[in-house]
Amino acid sequence: MGWRFVSTRTASTPPSCSTSEPAAAFRRVEASMEPIIEVSRPSTPLLRQLGPALHELDKGFRADMRVPARIVADDELLRRMAEDRSILQLVNVTTLPGIQGFAIGMPDMHEGYGFPVGGVAGTLLPDGVISPGGIGFDINCGVRLLATGLRHLEVSGDLPALAHDLARSIPTGFGRHGRLALKPAELDHVLADGVPYVMGVLGLGTREDLAHIEAGGHLPAADAARVSTRARERGHDQLGTLGGGNHFIEIQRVEHIHDAEAAAAFGLFEGQLTVLIHTGSRGLGHQVCTDAVRKMDQALAREGIRLVDRQLACAPFSSPEGQDYYAAMCAAANFAWSNRQVLTHRVREVFGRRLGERTETWARVVYDVAHNIAKVETYGGQKLCVHRKGATRAFGPGEPELPTAYARVGQPVFIPGSMGTASFVLTGQGGSRDISFASACHGAGRQLSRAAAKRQVVGAELRKALNARGIIVECPSNAELAEEAPEAYKDVDRVVDAVETAGIARKVARLVPLAVLKG
DNA sequence: ATGTAC
Numbered sequence: 001m002g003w004r005f006v007s008t009r010t011a012s013t014p015p016s017c018s019t020s021e022p023a024a025a026f027r028r029v030e031a032s033m034e035p036i037i038e039v040s041r042p043s044t045p046l047l048r049q050l051g052p053a054l055h056e057l058d059k060g061f062r063a064d065m066r067v068p069a070r071i072v073a074d075d076e077l078l079r080r081m082a083e084d085r086s087i088l089q090l091v092n093v094t095t096l097p098g099i100q101g102f103a104i105g106m107p108d109m110h111e112g113y114g115f116p117v118g119g120v121a122g123t124l125l126p127d128g129v130i131s132p133g134g135i136g137f138d139i140n141c142g143v144r145l146l147a148t149g150l151r152h153l154e155v156s157g158d159l160p161a162l163a164h165d166l167a168r169s170i171p172t173g174f175g176r177h178g179r180l181a182l183k184p185a186e187l188d189h190v191l192a193d194g195v196p197y198v199m200g201v202l203g204l205g206t207r208e209d210l211a212h213i214e215a216g217g218h219l220p221a222a223d224a225a226r227v228s229t230r231a232r233e234r235g236h237d238q239l240g241t242l243g244g245g246n247h248f249i250e251i252q253r254v255e256h257i258h259d260a261e262a263a264a265a266f267g268l269f270e271g272q273l274t275v276l277i278h279t280g281s282r283g284l285g286h287q288v289c290t291d292a293v294r295k296m297d298q299a300l301a302r303e304g305i306r307l308v309d310r311q312l313a314c315a316p317f318s319s320p321e322g323q324d325y326y327a328a329m330c331a332a333a334n335f336a337w338s339n340r341q342v343l344t345h346r347v348r349e350v351f352g353r354r355l356g357e358r359t360e361t362w363a364r365v366v367y368d369v370a371h372n373i374a375k376v377e378t379y380g381g382q383k384l385c386v387h388r389k390g391a392t393r394a395f396g397p398g399e400p401e402l403p404t405a406y407a408r409v410g411q412p413v414f415i416p417g418s419m420g421t422a423s424f425v426l427t428g429q430g431g432s433r434d435i436s437f438a439s440a441c442h443g444a445g446r447q448l449s450r451a452a453a454k455r456q457v458v459g460a461e462l463r464k465a466l467n468a469r470g471i472i473v474e475c476p477s478n479a480e481l482a483e484e485a486p487e488a489y490k491d492v493d494r495v496v497d498a499v500e501t502a503g504i505a506r507k508v509a510r511l512v513p514l515a516v517l518k519g
Numbered sequence: 520a521t522g523t524a525c
Binding site: 244287 | 520521522523
Protein backbone atom coordinates (compact mmCIF):
# COMPACT_ATOMS: atom_id res chain seq x y z
CA MET A 1 0.00 0.00 0.00
CA GLY A 2 1.69 3.16 -1.11
CA TRP A 3 0.89 6.42 0.61
CA ARG A 4 2.82 9.61 0.53
CA PHE A 5 1.93 12.56 2.66
CA VAL A 6 2.60 15.92 1.18
CA SER A 7 2.42 19.14 3.08
CA THR A 8 2.64 22.19 0.87
CA ARG A 9 4.28 24.29 3.52
CA THR A 10 7.24 23.57 5.72
CA ALA A 11 6.48 21.89 8.99
CA SER A 12 8.55 24.41 10.91
CA THR A 13 6.29 27.32 10.06
CA PRO A 14 2.74 26.49 10.95
CA PRO A 15 0.37 29.12 9.61
CA SER A 16 -1.04 31.47 12.14
CA CYS A 17 -4.36 33.17 12.00
CA SER A 18 -3.41 36.63 13.09
CA THR A 19 -6.69 37.97 14.33
CA SER A 20 -5.77 41.51 13.35
CA GLU A 21 -6.08 40.53 9.69
CA PRO A 22 -8.38 37.54 9.67
CA ALA A 23 -9.36 37.70 6.01
CA ALA A 24 -5.78 37.57 4.78
CA ALA A 25 -4.90 34.82 7.21
CA PHE A 26 -7.86 32.80 6.03
CA ARG A 27 -6.71 33.06 2.42
CA ARG A 28 -3.24 31.85 3.38
CA VAL A 29 -4.71 28.82 5.08
CA GLU A 30 -6.93 28.09 2.13
CA ALA A 31 -3.91 28.16 -0.14
CA SER A 32 -2.10 25.62 2.03
CA MET A 33 -4.86 23.05 1.89
CA GLU A 34 -3.91 20.95 -1.15
CA PRO A 35 -2.87 18.21 -1.38
CA ILE A 36 -2.27 16.25 1.77
CA ILE A 37 -1.90 12.81 0.28
CA GLU A 38 -0.74 11.55 -3.04
CA VAL A 39 -1.70 8.01 -3.87
CA SER A 40 0.70 5.44 -5.35
CA ARG A 41 3.86 6.85 -3.82
CA PRO A 42 6.25 5.17 -1.42
CA SER A 43 4.82 4.81 2.07
CA THR A 44 5.99 7.03 4.87
CA PRO A 45 6.84 6.11 8.43
CA LEU A 46 4.59 9.01 9.43
CA LEU A 47 1.51 6.91 8.67
CA ARG A 48 1.47 3.58 10.38
CA GLN A 49 -1.10 0.92 11.01
CA LEU A 50 -1.85 0.54 14.71
CA GLY A 51 -4.23 -2.36 14.37
CA PRO A 52 -6.94 -3.82 12.18
CA ALA A 53 -8.54 -0.92 10.27
CA LEU A 54 -6.81 1.62 12.52
CA HIS A 55 -4.16 4.05 11.25
CA GLU A 56 -2.14 6.78 12.90
CA LEU A 57 -0.65 9.87 11.36
CA ASP A 58 2.36 10.80 13.50
CA LYS A 59 2.60 14.10 15.34
CA GLY A 60 5.76 14.72 13.37
CA PHE A 61 3.73 15.22 10.22
CA ARG A 62 3.19 18.89 11.03
CA ALA A 63 4.85 21.01 13.66
CA ASP A 64 1.63 22.46 15.00
CA MET A 65 0.05 19.09 15.85
CA ARG A 66 -0.41 18.64 19.61
CA VAL A 67 -1.45 14.99 19.30
CA PRO A 68 -1.49 12.39 16.50
CA ALA A 69 -4.40 11.92 14.13
CA ARG A 70 -5.98 8.50 13.85
CA ILE A 71 -8.32 7.09 11.24
CA VAL A 72 -10.57 4.03 11.37
CA ALA A 73 -10.72 2.71 7.81
CA ASP A 74 -9.69 -0.04 5.46
CA ASP A 75 -7.29 0.83 2.65
CA GLU A 76 -10.02 1.59 0.13
CA LEU A 77 -11.85 3.96 2.48
CA LEU A 78 -8.56 5.64 3.37
CA ARG A 79 -7.87 6.17 -0.32
CA ARG A 80 -11.33 7.71 -0.72
CA MET A 81 -10.76 10.08 2.20
CA ALA A 82 -7.58 11.29 0.59
CA GLU A 83 -9.67 12.66 -2.28
CA ASP A 84 -11.10 15.50 -0.22
CA ARG A 85 -9.67 17.72 2.52
CA SER A 86 -11.02 15.68 5.42
CA ILE A 87 -7.66 14.23 6.52
CA LEU A 88 -6.14 17.69 6.50
CA GLN A 89 -9.10 18.94 8.52
CA LEU A 90 -8.50 16.13 11.03
CA VAL A 91 -4.84 17.20 11.27
CA ASN A 92 -6.04 20.76 11.88
CA VAL A 93 -8.20 19.49 14.75
CA THR A 94 -5.10 18.08 16.47
CA THR A 95 -3.84 21.67 16.92
CA LEU A 96 -6.76 22.72 19.16
CA PRO A 97 -5.78 23.88 22.67
CA GLY A 98 -6.39 21.19 25.28
CA ILE A 99 -6.87 18.26 22.89
CA GLN A 100 -6.04 14.93 24.56
CA GLY A 101 -4.73 11.66 23.16
CA PHE A 102 -5.55 11.94 19.47
CA ALA A 103 -8.11 13.24 17.02
CA ILE A 104 -9.83 10.35 15.29
CA GLY A 105 -11.75 10.02 12.03
CA MET A 106 -14.44 7.43 11.47
CA PRO A 107 -14.60 5.35 8.26
CA ASP A 108 -17.38 7.55 6.86
CA MET A 109 -15.26 10.68 7.27
CA HIS A 110 -15.59 13.48 4.73
CA GLU A 111 -15.11 17.23 4.50
CA GLY A 112 -17.10 19.44 6.83
CA TYR A 113 -17.08 22.93 8.34
CA GLY A 114 -13.75 23.14 10.20
CA PHE A 115 -13.86 19.61 11.59
CA PRO A 116 -14.41 16.75 9.16
CA VAL A 117 -17.79 15.05 9.37
CA GLY A 118 -16.94 11.78 11.11
CA GLY A 119 -14.38 13.45 13.39
CA VAL A 120 -14.00 12.98 17.15
CA ALA A 121 -11.84 14.99 19.56
CA GLY A 122 -11.70 15.27 23.36
CA THR A 123 -10.41 18.43 25.07
CA LEU A 124 -9.39 18.62 28.71
CA LEU A 125 -11.71 20.48 31.06
CA PRO A 126 -11.96 23.09 32.33
CA ASP A 127 -9.77 25.12 30.03
CA GLY A 128 -9.53 23.06 26.83
CA VAL A 129 -11.60 24.51 24.02
CA ILE A 130 -15.09 23.77 22.80
CA SER A 131 -15.54 24.33 19.07
CA PRO A 132 -18.98 24.60 17.42
CA GLY A 133 -17.49 23.27 14.19
CA GLY A 134 -16.70 20.08 16.10
CA ILE A 135 -20.39 19.53 16.73
CA GLY A 136 -21.84 20.77 13.47
CA PHE A 137 -24.55 23.17 12.41
CA ASP A 138 -27.28 20.60 13.01
CA ILE A 139 -26.82 20.23 16.76
CA ASN A 140 -27.94 16.78 17.95
CA CYS A 141 -28.69 15.54 14.53
CA GLY A 142 -29.31 11.93 15.39
CA VAL A 143 -31.14 8.70 14.77
CA ARG A 144 -33.96 6.96 16.59
CA LEU A 145 -35.06 3.41 15.86
CA LEU A 146 -38.64 2.34 16.55
CA ALA A 147 -39.61 -1.30 16.53
CA THR A 148 -43.15 -2.62 16.17
CA GLY A 149 -44.32 -6.12 17.02
CA LEU A 150 -45.48 -6.56 13.42
CA ARG A 151 -44.09 -8.81 10.74
CA HIS A 152 -43.73 -6.75 7.58
CA LEU A 153 -45.67 -9.33 5.52
CA GLU A 154 -48.75 -8.75 7.68
CA VAL A 155 -48.92 -5.13 6.63
CA SER A 156 -47.35 -5.06 3.17
CA GLY A 157 -50.71 -4.07 1.68
CA ASP A 158 -50.96 -1.16 4.11
CA LEU A 159 -47.54 0.31 3.37
CA PRO A 160 -48.60 2.79 0.66
CA ALA A 161 -51.29 4.19 2.94
CA LEU A 162 -48.94 4.32 5.94
CA ALA A 163 -46.31 6.18 3.92
CA HIS A 164 -48.92 8.55 2.54
CA ASP A 165 -50.36 9.27 5.98
CA LEU A 166 -46.89 9.93 7.39
CA ALA A 167 -46.22 12.36 4.55
CA ARG A 168 -49.47 14.19 5.34
CA SER A 169 -48.79 14.24 9.06
CA ILE A 170 -45.14 15.26 9.06
CA PRO A 171 -43.89 18.42 7.36
CA THR A 172 -40.74 17.74 5.37
CA GLY A 173 -38.25 19.79 3.46
CA PHE A 174 -36.41 23.00 3.87
CA GLY A 175 -37.93 25.61 6.19
CA ARG A 176 -41.26 23.83 6.64
CA HIS A 177 -43.30 24.70 9.69
CA GLY A 178 -45.00 22.19 11.93
CA ARG A 179 -48.42 21.82 13.52
CA LEU A 180 -47.08 22.73 16.94
CA ALA A 181 -46.43 26.42 17.38
CA LEU A 182 -44.91 26.74 20.84
CA LYS A 183 -45.54 29.76 23.02
CA PRO A 184 -42.30 31.30 24.33
CA ALA A 185 -42.76 29.72 27.77
CA GLU A 186 -43.38 26.29 26.21
CA LEU A 187 -40.30 26.60 24.02
CA ASP A 188 -38.33 27.52 27.16
CA HIS A 189 -39.44 24.24 28.74
CA VAL A 190 -38.51 22.21 25.66
CA LEU A 191 -35.06 23.83 25.62
CA ALA A 192 -34.47 23.45 29.35
CA ASP A 193 -36.14 20.10 30.01
CA GLY A 194 -36.26 18.25 26.67
CA VAL A 195 -38.18 15.01 26.28
CA PRO A 196 -39.32 14.73 29.92
CA TYR A 197 -41.35 17.92 29.30
CA VAL A 198 -42.69 16.71 25.94
CA MET A 199 -43.66 13.43 27.56
CA GLY A 200 -44.85 14.65 30.95
CA VAL A 201 -46.57 17.94 30.12
CA LEU A 202 -47.44 17.75 26.42
CA GLY A 203 -48.33 14.07 26.86
CA LEU A 204 -46.44 12.84 23.80
CA GLY A 205 -44.73 9.64 24.86
CA THR A 206 -44.19 7.29 27.76
CA ARG A 207 -41.78 6.87 30.63
CA GLU A 208 -40.48 3.82 28.80
CA ASP A 209 -39.45 6.10 25.90
CA LEU A 210 -37.31 8.23 28.23
CA ALA A 211 -35.31 5.23 29.36
CA HIS A 212 -34.35 4.49 25.77
CA ILE A 213 -33.00 7.86 24.72
CA GLU A 214 -29.38 8.93 25.12
CA ALA A 215 -29.14 11.03 28.28
CA GLY A 216 -32.87 10.43 28.84
CA GLY A 217 -33.52 13.08 26.19
CA HIS A 218 -32.45 15.82 28.60
CA LEU A 219 -29.12 17.52 29.18
CA PRO A 220 -29.44 19.40 32.50
CA ALA A 221 -26.67 21.87 31.59
CA ALA A 222 -29.07 23.46 29.08
CA ASP A 223 -29.93 27.11 29.59
CA ALA A 224 -32.82 28.40 27.50
CA ALA A 225 -31.86 31.99 28.28
CA ARG A 226 -28.63 31.59 26.33
CA VAL A 227 -30.44 30.66 23.11
CA SER A 228 -30.76 33.83 21.03
CA THR A 229 -34.08 35.40 20.11
CA ARG A 230 -33.35 34.69 16.49
CA ALA A 231 -32.71 31.00 17.16
CA ARG A 232 -35.95 30.77 19.14
CA GLU A 233 -37.89 32.47 16.36
CA ARG A 234 -36.54 29.99 13.85
CA GLY A 235 -37.35 27.03 16.06
CA HIS A 236 -40.65 27.90 17.73
CA ASP A 237 -42.81 26.21 15.07
CA GLN A 238 -40.35 23.54 13.89
CA LEU A 239 -40.92 20.91 16.56
CA GLY A 240 -42.26 17.82 14.81
CA THR A 241 -40.76 18.63 11.41
CA LEU A 242 -38.28 16.53 9.48
CA GLY A 243 -36.24 19.03 7.49
CA GLY A 244 -34.38 18.36 4.27
CA GLY A 245 -31.02 17.13 3.06
CA ASN A 246 -30.26 13.66 4.33
CA HIS A 247 -33.02 13.69 6.93
CA PHE A 248 -35.64 10.99 6.49
CA ILE A 249 -38.11 8.63 8.05
CA GLU A 250 -37.90 5.11 6.73
CA ILE A 251 -40.23 2.15 7.21
CA GLN A 252 -38.04 -0.93 7.14
CA ARG A 253 -37.92 -4.65 7.64
CA VAL A 254 -35.28 -6.48 9.63
CA GLU A 255 -33.58 -8.46 6.90
CA HIS A 256 -30.95 -10.29 8.92
CA ILE A 257 -29.91 -10.80 12.53
CA HIS A 258 -26.13 -10.97 13.00
CA ASP A 259 -26.06 -11.24 16.79
CA ALA A 260 -28.91 -13.15 18.41
CA GLU A 261 -28.16 -12.15 22.02
CA ALA A 262 -27.94 -8.43 21.33
CA ALA A 263 -30.94 -8.54 18.97
CA ALA A 264 -32.99 -10.21 21.69
CA ALA A 265 -31.94 -7.54 24.17
CA PHE A 266 -32.92 -4.81 21.69
CA GLY A 267 -36.19 -6.64 20.87
CA LEU A 268 -35.38 -7.19 17.20
CA PHE A 269 -36.31 -10.21 15.06
CA GLU A 270 -36.08 -11.12 11.40
CA GLY A 271 -39.01 -9.95 9.28
CA GLN A 272 -39.96 -7.28 11.84
CA LEU A 273 -41.34 -3.90 10.79
CA THR A 274 -39.21 -1.02 12.08
CA VAL A 275 -39.12 2.75 11.61
CA LEU A 276 -35.93 4.80 11.52
CA ILE A 277 -36.07 8.55 12.17
CA HIS A 278 -33.13 10.76 11.20
CA THR A 279 -33.38 14.47 11.95
CA GLY A 280 -32.01 17.15 14.25
CA SER A 281 -32.59 20.60 15.73
CA ARG A 282 -33.63 22.31 12.48
CA GLY A 283 -33.17 26.08 12.16
CA LEU A 284 -32.84 26.52 15.94
CA GLY A 285 -29.65 24.50 16.24
CA HIS A 286 -28.28 26.04 13.08
CA GLN A 287 -28.72 29.53 14.54
CA VAL A 288 -27.15 28.50 17.87
CA CYS A 289 -24.07 27.36 15.95
CA THR A 290 -23.97 30.50 13.79
CA ASP A 291 -24.26 32.76 16.86
CA ALA A 292 -21.46 30.93 18.69
CA VAL A 293 -19.04 30.87 15.75
CA ARG A 294 -19.37 34.64 15.42
CA LYS A 295 -18.89 35.29 19.15
CA MET A 296 -15.94 32.92 19.46
CA ASP A 297 -14.28 34.34 16.37
CA GLN A 298 -14.32 37.72 18.09
CA ALA A 299 -12.90 36.29 21.33
CA LEU A 300 -9.93 34.46 19.78
CA ALA A 301 -7.52 37.36 20.17
CA ARG A 302 -8.46 37.94 23.81
CA GLU A 303 -7.92 34.24 24.56
CA GLY A 304 -4.63 34.20 22.66
CA ILE A 305 -5.82 31.39 20.39
CA ARG A 306 -4.23 31.19 16.95
CA LEU A 307 -6.10 28.99 14.52
CA VAL A 308 -4.88 27.17 11.45
CA ASP A 309 -8.39 27.38 9.98
CA ARG A 310 -10.83 30.07 10.97
CA GLN A 311 -13.67 27.54 10.72
CA LEU A 312 -12.23 25.96 13.87
CA ALA A 313 -13.45 28.96 15.88
CA CYS A 314 -13.47 27.89 19.52
CA ALA A 315 -13.18 29.16 23.07
CA PRO A 316 -11.97 27.65 26.32
CA PHE A 317 -14.80 25.60 27.79
CA SER A 318 -14.54 27.69 30.97
CA SER A 319 -14.68 31.07 29.18
CA PRO A 320 -17.91 33.09 28.90
CA GLU A 321 -18.19 32.21 25.19
CA GLY A 322 -17.49 28.54 25.91
CA GLN A 323 -20.06 28.38 28.70
CA ASP A 324 -22.67 30.29 26.67
CA TYR A 325 -22.25 27.95 23.74
CA TYR A 326 -22.23 24.76 25.83
CA ALA A 327 -25.45 25.77 27.61
CA ALA A 328 -27.10 26.76 24.31
CA MET A 329 -25.84 23.61 22.59
CA CYS A 330 -27.38 21.49 25.35
CA ALA A 331 -30.67 23.38 24.89
CA ALA A 332 -30.57 22.76 21.13
CA ALA A 333 -29.84 19.09 21.84
CA ASN A 334 -32.90 18.93 24.09
CA PHE A 335 -34.90 20.49 21.25
CA ALA A 336 -33.65 17.88 18.78
CA TRP A 337 -34.49 14.94 21.06
CA SER A 338 -37.91 16.54 21.58
CA ASN A 339 -38.29 16.81 17.81
CA ARG A 340 -37.64 13.10 17.37
CA GLN A 341 -40.07 12.47 20.24
CA VAL A 342 -42.88 14.42 18.52
CA LEU A 343 -42.14 12.59 15.27
CA THR A 344 -42.37 9.29 17.16
CA HIS A 345 -45.80 10.35 18.38
CA ARG A 346 -46.85 11.11 14.79
CA VAL A 347 -45.72 7.66 13.69
CA ARG A 348 -47.73 6.09 16.51
CA GLU A 349 -50.82 8.14 15.57
CA VAL A 350 -50.59 7.03 11.94
CA PHE A 351 -49.91 3.38 12.76
CA GLY A 352 -52.71 3.29 15.35
CA ARG A 353 -55.19 4.86 12.93
CA ARG A 354 -54.35 2.61 9.99
CA LEU A 355 -53.57 -0.66 11.71
CA GLY A 356 -55.57 -0.42 14.92
CA GLU A 357 -54.24 0.35 18.37
CA ARG A 358 -52.88 -3.04 19.36
CA THR A 359 -49.78 -4.19 21.17
CA GLU A 360 -48.22 -5.20 17.86
CA THR A 361 -48.71 -1.82 16.18
CA TRP A 362 -47.13 0.14 19.03
CA ALA A 363 -43.77 1.56 17.92
CA ARG A 364 -41.39 1.03 20.83
CA VAL A 365 -38.26 3.17 21.08
CA VAL A 366 -35.25 0.87 20.74
CA TYR A 367 -32.86 3.78 21.29
CA ASP A 368 -32.18 7.36 20.23
CA VAL A 369 -28.60 8.42 19.75
CA ALA A 370 -27.05 11.77 18.82
CA HIS A 371 -24.32 12.03 16.21
CA ASN A 372 -23.62 15.78 16.33
CA ILE A 373 -22.93 16.75 19.92
CA ALA A 374 -20.33 17.48 22.59
CA LYS A 375 -20.52 15.56 25.86
CA VAL A 376 -18.57 15.82 29.08
CA GLU A 377 -17.20 12.32 29.69
CA THR A 378 -14.43 10.86 31.85
CA TYR A 379 -11.43 9.05 30.35
CA GLY A 380 -8.52 7.90 32.46
CA GLY A 381 -9.84 9.91 35.38
CA GLN A 382 -9.92 13.13 33.36
CA LYS A 383 -13.02 15.05 32.40
CA LEU A 384 -13.04 15.72 28.66
CA CYS A 385 -15.32 17.63 26.35
CA VAL A 386 -15.79 14.96 23.68
CA HIS A 387 -16.78 16.47 20.34
CA ARG A 388 -18.59 14.04 18.08
CA LYS A 389 -19.44 15.38 14.66
CA GLY A 390 -21.03 12.84 12.38
CA ALA A 391 -20.01 10.24 14.94
CA THR A 392 -22.19 8.12 17.20
CA ARG A 393 -21.46 7.39 20.83
CA ALA A 394 -20.80 3.65 21.09
CA PHE A 395 -20.59 2.71 24.77
CA GLY A 396 -19.67 -0.88 25.50
CA PRO A 397 -21.39 -3.09 28.09
CA GLY A 398 -21.61 -1.92 31.69
CA GLU A 399 -21.71 1.85 31.16
CA PRO A 400 -24.02 3.29 33.84
CA GLU A 401 -26.07 5.33 31.38
CA LEU A 402 -27.30 2.31 29.41
CA PRO A 403 -30.85 0.99 29.89
CA THR A 404 -30.74 -2.06 32.18
CA ALA A 405 -31.85 -4.41 29.41
CA TYR A 406 -28.81 -3.34 27.33
CA ALA A 407 -26.23 -3.34 30.12
CA ARG A 408 -24.79 -6.72 29.14
CA VAL A 409 -24.67 -6.22 25.37
CA GLY A 410 -23.73 -2.55 25.00
CA GLN A 411 -25.29 0.57 23.54
CA PRO A 412 -27.30 0.37 20.32
CA VAL A 413 -25.60 2.21 17.45
CA PHE A 414 -27.58 3.02 14.31
CA ILE A 415 -25.92 3.41 10.94
CA PRO A 416 -28.36 4.54 8.28
CA GLY A 417 -27.25 3.71 4.78
CA SER A 418 -28.01 5.97 1.87
CA MET A 419 -31.54 6.12 0.50
CA GLY A 420 -32.70 2.77 -0.79
CA THR A 421 -29.82 0.84 0.76
CA ALA A 422 -29.42 -1.11 3.98
CA SER A 423 -29.07 0.35 7.47
CA PHE A 424 -27.34 -1.35 10.38
CA VAL A 425 -27.92 -1.77 14.07
CA LEU A 426 -24.65 -2.33 15.92
CA THR A 427 -23.75 -2.57 19.55
CA GLY A 428 -20.86 -0.75 21.21
CA GLN A 429 -17.86 -2.83 22.30
CA GLY A 430 -15.87 -2.39 25.50
CA GLY A 431 -12.75 -1.52 23.52
CA SER A 432 -14.40 1.57 22.03
CA ARG A 433 -13.37 3.73 25.01
CA ASP A 434 -9.68 3.33 24.30
CA ILE A 435 -9.89 3.11 20.51
CA SER A 436 -12.20 6.01 19.71
CA PHE A 437 -13.40 7.83 22.84
CA ALA A 438 -16.35 5.43 22.68
CA SER A 439 -17.41 6.56 19.20
CA ALA A 440 -18.46 4.87 15.99
CA CYS A 441 -19.39 6.07 12.52
CA HIS A 442 -22.80 7.58 11.81
CA GLY A 443 -23.66 6.62 8.26
CA ALA A 444 -22.30 5.73 4.89
CA GLY A 445 -20.64 9.11 4.41
CA ARG A 446 -20.77 11.22 1.30
CA GLN A 447 -18.38 10.59 -1.53
CA LEU A 448 -19.98 13.06 -3.98
CA SER A 449 -20.88 16.64 -3.21
CA ARG A 450 -24.52 17.60 -3.48
CA ALA A 451 -23.78 19.51 -6.66
CA ALA A 452 -21.91 16.57 -8.21
CA ALA A 453 -24.73 14.19 -7.30
CA LYS A 454 -27.27 16.49 -8.93
CA ARG A 455 -25.17 16.57 -12.11
CA GLN A 456 -24.82 12.81 -12.25
CA VAL A 457 -28.23 11.59 -11.17
CA VAL A 458 -31.66 12.22 -12.66
CA GLY A 459 -34.09 12.35 -9.75
CA ALA A 460 -37.09 11.08 -11.73
CA GLU A 461 -35.14 8.02 -12.87
CA LEU A 462 -33.92 7.29 -9.35
CA ARG A 463 -37.51 7.46 -8.16
CA LYS A 464 -38.52 4.92 -10.83
CA ALA A 465 -35.61 2.64 -9.95
CA LEU A 466 -36.55 2.67 -6.26
CA ASN A 467 -40.20 1.99 -7.08
CA ALA A 468 -39.12 -0.87 -9.35
CA ARG A 469 -37.44 -2.42 -6.32
CA GLY A 470 -40.69 -2.13 -4.40
CA ILE A 471 -39.59 0.84 -2.30
CA ILE A 472 -42.27 3.47 -1.75
CA VAL A 473 -40.95 7.02 -2.07
CA GLU A 474 -42.73 9.94 -0.45
CA CYS A 475 -40.64 12.92 -1.51
CA PRO A 476 -42.01 15.91 -3.39
CA SER A 477 -38.69 16.94 -4.91
CA ASN A 478 -36.76 15.06 -7.57
CA ALA A 479 -33.78 17.35 -6.96
CA GLU A 480 -33.66 16.35 -3.28
CA LEU A 481 -33.83 12.71 -4.34
CA ALA A 482 -30.90 13.12 -6.73
CA GLU A 483 -28.73 14.74 -4.04
CA GLU A 484 -29.30 11.76 -1.75
CA ALA A 485 -28.79 9.08 -4.42
CA PRO A 486 -26.91 5.95 -3.32
CA GLU A 487 -24.09 6.84 -5.75
CA ALA A 488 -23.40 9.95 -3.67
CA TYR A 489 -22.49 7.79 -0.67
CA LYS A 490 -19.80 5.32 0.28
CA ASP A 491 -20.64 1.64 0.59
CA VAL A 492 -22.31 1.31 3.99
CA ASP A 493 -21.37 -2.39 4.31
CA ARG A 494 -17.70 -1.48 3.95
CA VAL A 495 -17.98 1.37 6.46
CA VAL A 496 -19.68 -0.86 9.02
CA ASP A 497 -17.12 -3.63 8.45
CA ALA A 498 -14.31 -1.17 9.25
CA VAL A 499 -15.91 -0.20 12.57
CA GLU A 500 -16.41 -3.86 13.42
CA THR A 501 -12.89 -4.86 12.40
CA ALA A 502 -11.43 -2.08 14.52
CA GLY A 503 -13.28 -3.48 17.55
CA ILE A 504 -15.50 -0.44 18.20
CA ALA A 505 -18.93 -1.96 17.62
CA ARG A 506 -20.30 -5.20 16.25
CA LYS A 507 -23.17 -5.90 13.88
CA VAL A 508 -26.52 -6.82 15.39
CA ALA A 509 -29.02 -6.47 12.54
CA ARG A 510 -29.32 -5.37 8.92
CA LEU A 511 -32.43 -3.41 7.98
CA VAL A 512 -33.72 -2.74 4.48
CA PRO A 513 -36.14 -0.02 3.35
CA LEU A 514 -39.78 -0.54 2.46
CA ALA A 515 -40.81 3.11 2.29
CA VAL A 516 -38.89 6.35 2.61
CA LEU A 517 -40.24 9.75 3.54
CA LYS A 518 -38.03 12.79 2.97
CA GLY A 519 -38.03 16.47 2.11
C1' DA B 520 -27.43 20.68 7.82
C1' DT B 521 -29.64 25.69 6.89
C1' DG B 522 -35.69 31.32 6.10
C1' DT B 523 -29.86 27.42 0.50
C1' DA B 524 -25.38 34.27 0.13
C1' DC B 525 -25.46 39.52 6.46
